[in-house]
Structure formats: C-alpha cells, structure tokens
Amino acid sequence: MNALRLTGRSGSHFTRVVRIVAHELKLPLELNVVVDLMSLDVKDYGGHPAFKIPTLHVGDAALFGTDNICNRLVELAGRADDPRIVRSGHLTTDLQRSAQELVWHAMSVQVQLIIGVRIAKLPAENAFFVKARLGLHGAMKWLDERLDVVLAALPAPRDLSVFEVSLFCLVEHVEFRPMVPLDDFPNLRAFAKQFGVRESAQLTPYRADR
Ligand SMILES: N[C@@H](CCC(=O)N[C@@H](CS)C(=O)NCC(=O)O)C(=O)O
Structure with missing residues (x-):
C-alpha cells in the first residue's frame, strides 16, 4: 500500500x-x-x-x-x-464517554494556551487563560482520579483504544510543553510510562519541527 x-x-x-x-x-x-x-x-x-x-x-x-x-x-x-480496535464510538458508559470528552477538551485547551500565550504572546494572566489553565488542571485531576475504573471498563482483550492513545498523547504533551504540574496526576503519569514502551510511542516523540 x-x-x-x-x-x-x-x-x-x-x-x-x-x-x-x-x-x-x-x-x-x-x-x-x-x-x-x-x-x-x-x-x-x-x-x-x-x-x-x-x-x-x-x-x-x-x-x-x-x-x-x-x-x-x-x-x-x-x-x-x-x-x-476500540474506537471512541465504542465507549458504552457515561464515565468512559466523559473521560474521552475530557481528554479531547484538555488537548484543545493546550492548543489555546500555546497559540494564545506562547505564540501570540498574549498575557498568561488574562482571565481567559487563567480559566483555561484551571480547567485543564480540573480535567486532568478528574481523569487521574477515575483512570483505573475507566480502563477496567474498556473492552478486552484489545490491541488498541483511541482513548488510551489520546490520553497518552495528552499526558506526554504536558511534559513537552508544561502548563500544569504533572506531579499532581500520579496515575496519569504511571499510565503514560507504561504506554510509552510501545514501538508506536517510541517512534513518534514530540519535537520541534525545523
Ligand atoms: N478538532 C481538531 C483539533 C486540532 C487542533 O487543535 N490541532 C492543533 C495542533 S495540536 C492546531 O491545529 N493548532 C493550530 C491552531 O489552533 O491555530 C482535531 O480533532 O483534529
């Protein structure tokens, strides 16, 4: 192909x-x-x-x-x-669906902060960005506290779930472009460490394109 x-x-x-x-x-x-x-x-x-x-x-x-x-x-x-192959549309419980929504949301907030503060150089203390950052922290805390239950409810056996891939990309991105302290989310950290051994993760590290 x-x-x-x-x-x-x-x-x-x-x-x-x-x-x-x-x-x-x-x-x-x-x-x-x-x-x-x-x-x-x-x-x-x-x-x-x-x-x-x-x-x-x-x-x-x-x-x-x-x-x-x-x-x-x-x-x-x-x-x-x-x-x-578990796609987002295969999530069946409200908890799992909320978890996927919060992952997409947190990823979008990171984009707002990068474009607004890092690239456009708008003031980080502007109420819009303060609320966005607090919301990002809240979403990740919510995910951290419920991760075990959400993962346990995913269909098994599975080769892949879009939920886990997106969560991994979110957590590692917070390490790449720090916006909230990752230490506040020990379960997410442990999950990313485990997922990160996959070849697909190792072959796609974040880096700045020149
Ligand atoms: N809803 C879109 C969001 C994509 C998105 O926000 N991508 C970021 C990069 S990670 C982007 O395009 N940033 C440039 C910008 O927002 O101006 C998707 O699911 O693909």
Whole structure:
C-alpha cells in the first residue's frame, strides 16, 4: 500500500494520536510538516479551512478531525469490525464517554494556551487563560482520579483504544510543553510510562519541527 499522507507537526498531540494509531494498524503514513502555525494560507494546512492540523489525505480527498481520521484509518486497515480496535464510538458508559470528552477538551485547551500565550504572546494572566489553565488542571485531576475504573471498563482483550492513545498523547504533551504540574496526576503519569514502551510511542516523540 502507498503511504498515506498526513499534514501535521511532530510537536502536535492531535497529530501524534493519528501517527500512533496508523503505526499500530501497520499503515504507512508520511508526515507533511506545517512549518508556521501562524500561516493564514489554507494550503499550508493541507487544505484545512480552519487552519488546523492534522489533515489526512486519501486520494484527492482531505479528512479533518483527529477522531474522524482514526475511524478512517481503522477502515483503511480493514479492521472496522474488529472488536480489538476500540474506537471512541465504542465507549458504552457515561464515565468512559466523559473521560474521552475530557481528554479531547484538555488537548484543545493546550492548543489555546500555546497559540494564545506562547505564540501570540498574549498575557498568561488574562482571565481567559487563567480559566483555561484551571480547567485543564480540573480535567486532568478528574481523569487521574477515575483512570483505573475507566480502563477496567474498556473492552478486552484489545490491541488498541483511541482513548488510551489520546490520553497518552495528552499526558506526554504536558511534559513537552508544561502548563500544569504533572506531579499532581500520579496515575496519569504511571499510565503514560507504561504506554510509552510501545514501538508506536517510541517512534513518534514530540519535537520541534525545523
Ligand atoms: N478538532 C481538531 C483539533 C486540532 C487542533 O487543535 N490541532 C492543533 C495542533 S495540536 C492546531 O491545529 N493548532 C493550530 C491552531 O489552533 O491555530 C482535531 O480533532 O483534529
């Protein structure tokens, strides 16, 4: 199979979710790097009209949204009916669904803080960012306190769950771009350490693209 193309960045946690899932599914994926996140040219984002990454390119089509892309990769790998691949839509309890929502939310807050404070140099003490950072901490604390129950309720045996991949990418990203103290979340830390031994995780470390 020809390599699929993904527009993204090595330092982007949403991009990494897709890269890990592709690797776990044994789908070759080539990364087209967005060099300047402040670019206002849609072409630089692989055609994403909202200037976001990642974008997956399948033939002439472009697919937006990390969760959508994960679903598409599972289809492309011919494993859409495989119960060992647990996608976000397979979560059955309110607790699991809330957990997945908080992971996506926390990842989005990190993006707000990076674009707003780190790149656009807006004041970190602005009420918008103060609330965002507190919300990020709250979401991660919630996840930390319930992690065991959420993981125990995931379908098993499984090869992969999008929940675990996204949680891993979130936790390691907080280490890469510190915004809240990771020491406050010992269970998330332990989980990331365990997940991080996977080849797919080792092959996709966060780094700044030049
Ligand atoms: N809902 C999108 C969110 C993607 C997202 O926020 N990506 C970040 C990079 S990790 C981004 O595009 N940042 C640039 C910006 O927001 O201007 C998805 O699921 O793919």
